Amino acid sequence: MLTTLHKQLLNDYQRDFPLSARPYQDIADALGVTEADVLSAFTELNGNNFISRIGPVIPPNHIGVSALVAMSVPEQQLQAVADKISAYPEVNHNYEREHRLNLWFVIIASDAEHLRAVIDSIERETSYPAMLLPMLDDFFIDLGFKLDLNNA
């Protein structure tokens, strides 16, 4: 069960986590609780996997280059092809999706040349063409994701 404090932390601190010597104390002051309350609530959220971490979020392509890649792979070969692709350390996410283009993955590389080399290698190894969908523009206006926690 989520307490009021859990919900406040989840919805109000997706951004603007204090950059100060005692950030949990600052949050505690803002919410009228103790630093120990905030620390234990965050520890619970973390332990229950309601948050994956507290920390800086870096937008894509600010450090290194990345691309979304789509492939069309026959169903019976999908797992084998996906395993080959997932074995690349540069491959970050890899999903099966319900579409003719049924394999979607993200490559993160140090630079454009490295990215191209990984794609070429994947195409050679799997013998399926990779459709490259790099991000051209990021329209995400980061207001934080408003969570409906009424039933959480």
Place this chain on the structure above:
Amino acid sequence: MLDETDRKIIQATQAGLPLTPQPYQAIAEQLGLTTDDVMMRMSAMQNSGIIRRIGAVPNHYKLGYRFNGMTVWNVPDETIDELGQKVGQLEFVSHCYHRPRHPTEWMYNLFAMVHGKSQQDVDQQIQQISDLLGDYNLGCDVLYSTKILKKTGFRTTARMQEVEQSMEQLPSSGKSKGTQPVTD
């Protein structure tokens, strides 16, 4: 520009700030820096946009948002900046990107990840985007994920020592099945 110390700070914070009263001090000690130096550098990186935000990263799946779709739209190129901004502001959209078309195989140039607690939620969200785009919606599709084949967060390899990457991502449910968004 990022220097080596900035990169080390990003790398050291990717697993999360420690849940101790003075988390930046802990990072500073780990890197042999002063707490002020860590905080000033993080502040500078935030001002320059290297760091988008500092905060708790919620696990939407675990919080009940189990229905996630990658919606893709074909909109006229001359409208995409304006329309992309509008779609990106919708509160249920977690990522919104312009990506290239690949005629004639793939005509969709606008990607928006949507998240809901039910299929009905997601259907309504898709309708809302469709209404927003109006006549500029020249075609759309929604791709649901059927299987997570790999999902890893930050890592550094020898080849990628220059890459200190934190993905703007929704965290994994830790399960092998489910609907999770693709981000990059």
